[in-house]
């Protein structure tokens with residue numbers, strides 16, 4: 001296969017010499033164009049678009065082209081013959097002569113000048129930017145003739161001096177063309193070998209990808225996916241999450257009901273890190289179990305604990321989390337057990353998933369699915385609704401969860417540790433959740449936090465709470481604890497248009513609440529449907545109008561609840 005060469009000659013008189021050389025070397029096809037520096041760069045970009053294999057050029061132009069194109073550029077370096085020729089020609093003239101050039105060329109030139117006793121003075125430059133000043137000084141020092149490369153000759157002419165260009169001879173051009181041909185052969189061989197290896201890997205029935213330390217793709221082969229299953233952002237993040245302590249790292253992604261497991265192996269080549277990703281896709285069974293909810297707790301949950309009883313709770317959690325895997329959060333609904341489960345999870349497993357499991361609706365044959373490696377904490381709710389014949393199975397599941405290093409948090413209304421064997425109890429801690437009535441010092445924090453939450457999420461206007469509002473709220477009996485307080489506050493701030501939550505506004509609302517509570521005993525008059533409607537409304541209220549949660553508590557699915565609400 002021929003090598004297609006674009007020869008970019010920085011000056012016109014080079015063209016006939018290159019033209020003469022083109023037939024001397026087999027298997028090359030040369031197209032010649034003239035263009036110095038920027039002009040040459042334009043030609044190089046076109047050559048890249050047109051699919052040329054190599055570019056050949058000279059001096060400063062060749063250097064520049066290496067920055068503007070991805071095609072390999074061969075530089076026609078100046079040879080001793082080229083310099084000898086121009087010096088001999090210059091010697092014919094009697095005027096004062098100066099040779100301008102880069103250090104490597106000057107060493108050879110000096111040797112020739114000494115041997116042949118020529119009368120030429122040398123001016124060495126280190127970069128193209130020095131030409132103008134050097135030529136100016138040469139003229140000021142009384143020289144008549146300047147010898148040099150294209151840039152030097154152009155400058156000399158501008159300064160009104162006689163100028164001789166160092167012409168490249170045939171043998172130098174032939175040498176450059178040979179080099180271009182050999183390099184191209186090497187690149188093509190290397191490319192075909194890489195191509196062959198890629199094909200072999202692609203034939204393997206695997207989904208693999210190689211990325212560099214910036215998450216740039218270097219190689220990828222997909223079999224189970226129509227396209228790369230990661231976004232550019234995910235790929236950029238991926239190397240940052242690798243823990244180099246381990247030979248193999250894992251990362252997990254969820255795509256709808258599918259789960260993607262990525263095994264990451266790192267290797268170093270030429271002091272640069274690369275990552276080989278083995279990608280495996282499977283059904284995310286957890287997403288299909290409607291009694292399991294998945295959470296990724298990235299941000300540390302804010303827990304208000306200004307009161308002494310709540311501070312004691314936090315102390316137990318902080319000191320227990322290192323050496324215990326099983327937590328019983330004992331207390332009434334609404335005291336913040338769910339929030340603490342998220343908090344415990346965040347302390348140990350912020351990168352992993354938290355599962356909230358409704359035991360009252362769980363299917364025990366799927367329980368082991370909860371133990372997958374991406375899960376850090378399992379939060380079990382409604383334990384007391386579990387039929388007693390299930391306790392033994394639950395104990396077995398808890399032991400397995402402990403063995404796989406997970407944290408398990410169980411919320412209960414009263415202590416149940418006597419259900420379980422000593423081994424499990426030794427690994428567990430009971431945390432007693434104080435009722436809100438025992439924690440007056442938490443009111444300020446809770447009310448401020450809830451108001452800020454509604455302001456952020458629903459755009460409510462209240463940003464400040466009058467002190468006597470807090471005192472008023474403390475007087476009320478919050479049977480639903482923090483949850484009831486939060487739900488009450490939501491109605492209050494939604495109805496308030498001002499920035500300050502005032503005492504009289506809250507008091508009015510509290511009075512309304514007192515009066516509805518007095519009458520909130522279910523009316524047993526009316527049909528079964530009427531009574532059912534009251535129960536549903538009451539559970540909905542307690543669950544913050546979250547229909548999924550209300551449906552779960554009522555033991556019906558969401559569509560049934562929806563239908564009943566519509567009736």
Ligand SMILES: Nc1ncnc2c1ncn2[C@@H]1O[C@H](COP(=O)(O)OP(=O)(O)OP(=O)(O)O)[C@@H](O)[C@H]1O
Pocket residue numbers: 302303304305332333334335336337338339340381411446449482483486
């Ligand atoms: N100490 C606290 N600091 C901040 N927010 C709290 C605190 N306690 C409870 N909350 C908030 O009150 C609401 C009810 O709390 P949570 O859901 O944790 O109660 P629970 O005891 O788990 O009740 P249930 O078991 O019925 O869900 C949540 O929005 C929670 O964030």
